[in-house]
Amino acid sequence: MKPEEGVRIELKQVTKAYGDKRVLDELNLVVEAGETLVVIGKSGQGKSVLLRLSAGLERPDSGEVLLNGVPADTYRIIPAQKKPFRMAMVFQGSALLNSLSVFENVALYLKEHGMAKGEDLDMLVMNALTSVELEHARDLYPTELSGGMRKRAAIARALATRPDVLLFDEPTAELDPLLSAEVAEVIHKIQSAHRMTIVVVTHNLVFARQVADRIALLEDGRIACSVKVSELLNAEYPPLRAFIEAAALA
Amino acid sequence: MQAAGRLEAQNSQGILTRIGASVLYGLEILGQSVNWALRTLGSFGEIPKRAGLILDEMVRIGTSSLFISSFLAFFVGMVLVVQTADQLEGYPQEVLGSIVGLSMTKELGPVLMAFLLAGRAGSAMAAELAAMQVYEEIAALRTLDIRVESYLILPKFIATALTLPLLILYADIIGILAGAFAVAIDPAIHVSVNAYFHNLQAYLKFSDIITGMVKGLVFGAVTAILSCTIGLRARRGTEEISNATTSAVVWSFITVTVFDYIIARIVLIF
Numbered sequence A: 001m002k003p004e005e006g007v008r009i010e011l012k013q014v015t016k017a018y019g020d021k022r023v024l025d026e027l028n029l030v031v032e033a034g035e036t037l038v039v040i041g042k043s044g045q046g047k048s049v050l051l052r053l054s055a056g057l058e059r060p061d062s063g064e065v066l067l068n069g070v071p072a073d074t075y076r077i078i079p080a081q082k083k084p085f086r087m088a089m090v091f092q093g094s095a096l097l098n099s100l101s102v103f104e105n106v107a108l109y110l111k112e113h114g115m116a117k118g119e120d121l122d123m124l125v126m127n128a129l130t131s132v133e134l135e136h137a138r139d140l141y142p143t144e145l146s147g148g149m150r151k152r153a154a155i156a157r158a159l160a161t162r163p164d165v166l167l168f169d170e171p172t173a174e175l176d177p178l179l180s181a182e183v184a185e186v187i188h189k190i191q192s193a194h195r196m197t198i199v200v201v202t203h204n205l206v207f208a209r210q211v212a213d214r215i216a217l218l219e220d221g222r223i224a225c226s227v228k229v230s231e232l233l234n235a236e237y238p239p240l241r242a243f244i245e246a247a248a249l250a
Numbered sequence B: 001m002q003a004a005g006r007l008e009a010q011n012s013q014g015i016l017t018r019i020g021a022s023v024l025y026g027l028e029i030l031g032q033s034v035n036w037a038l039r040t041l042g043s044f045g046e047i048p049k050r051a052g053l054i055l056d057e058m059v060r061i062g063t064s065s066l067f068i069s070s071f072l073a074f075f076v077g078m079v080l081v082v083q084t085a086d087q088l089e090g091y092p093q094e095v096l097g098s099i100v101g102l103s104m105t106k107e108l109g110p111v112l113m114a115f116l117l118a119g120r121a122g123s124a125m126a127a128e129l130a131a132m133q134v135y136e137e138i139a140a141l142r143t144l145d146i147r148v149e150s151y152l153i154l155p156k157f158i159a160t161a162l163t164l165p166l167l168i169l170y171a172d173i174i175g176i177l178a179g180a181f182a183v184a185i186d187p188a189i190h191v192s193v194n195a196y197f198h199n200l201q202a203y204l205k206f207s208d209i210i211t212g213m214v215k216g217l218v219f220g221a222v223t224a225i226l227s228c229t230i231g232l233r234a235r236r237g238t239e240e241i242s243n244a245t246t247s248a249v250v251w252s253f254i255t256v257t258v259f260d261y262i263i264a265r266i267v268l269i270f
């Protein structure tokens, strides 16, 4: 379970329902250590639920979610200092703490767990903010930011924890094409810097092609198909085809 | 057919079902509150780490309640004098001092301030936590390995439990002074302000004031836990934020009254 070896995410026969509605239905998925997987799928298909389960924020009704063999919900409650690896998540709605400034939001994890202070902390936070071009907004509060700025602050907050696994829910939904490209650049940098396992949920196929090793389509509660990014444009599975054509990639 | 039958059954059980449902709901809140209370007590070791947040909360609670509590305590003090004087017809009005003093410190101060705190700070806490739940800030905290009971509940718990007794002491003083004011200006009252204070001094014990403040400590702690628990129960949808707000106030009122009785009963034993 050494982080150098990366973290493998495995979902086995995962079922999750809310009331009568089965959102995930015996879903199977493996994200290999060091892999970047992009999950696409229509709105309301359960992509965010898939990420919440992977982060151990919720428990599946049946089946297992394993992070290097450890059930995700068990992993979740291990105290920060004892965790075998770190996982960060960027939420669809950013989920910044409204009572804290951008700087404090990004610094929160390191400060809370005594992992950095003083100038060190300052530098780590500013590095994270600079990588998403938000250094000028350090003293603003979340309510003073645009949607795209909030998203970038949330990305910075995740990066500042120096994670081994990163879960991204729609990282580019509110960003213009230039900023999306910047975020793709940030992801490239962290991919090459260390063996990080990344799961990205996005509707943005241009972005998906920039960052993904593999693209998986979530449909009717399961992974309906998954293709290497190099084979995306040749994919024949009709629902995936429909996505590709709608995005005018081919 | 089947559906119609079910509907009939539902109607005939209507009241019982609803009573049952609200009892279950109450027990659920009670259980969750006890759970959060235990977890909060378990993070008492982190009080020094949260000192800044505790102070922030105390200031927030104090500033949101101070003006209105002065107002409330002032008029309650005056009302006590006027009302009691009316009831006393024939009896000597000297007893006004002790009646105002004792009712204020032992009962009205604590309960009124607790209700005020529940309405002001408790509802705000419930709304804040419900919003944090709805906007996934709570989930984000969990991904940052930050425990809700330590980061969010503990500061509110300590701050309310410390602030309410102070607020009560303040209300006691204002109420007693307001009583003196009413004695001085009301032509229907024939005792002197001096006699009022003399009688107050003769009957009001230091322990009465302390009892009231201890009540405040308990009421504050209870209000904080209930409000936080109810706030955290919110799931999705912004209407849950407003629901949490009102239900925190109602539940706090009920629970404070119950604890008021329990404490009064315990004090009677000693």
Ligand SMILES: Nc1ncnc2c1ncn2[C@@H]1O[C@H](COP(=O)(O)OP(=O)(O)OP(=O)(O)O)[C@@H](O)[C@H]1O
Pocket: A018, A023, A041, A042, A043, A044, A045, A046, A047, A048, A049, A050, A092, B235, B236
């Ligand atoms: N906590 C919850 N309670 C009830 N229903 C939920 C909950 N979370 C998700 N759902 C339901 O599960 C389904 C999938 O939701 P999810 O948010 O995962 O969709 P999504 O694929 O992320 O959609 P989008 O692309 O619009 O973000 C939806 O029908 C949603 O209503």
Ligand SMILES: [Mg+2]
Pocket: A047, A048, A049, A092, A169
């Ligand atoms: Mg989603």
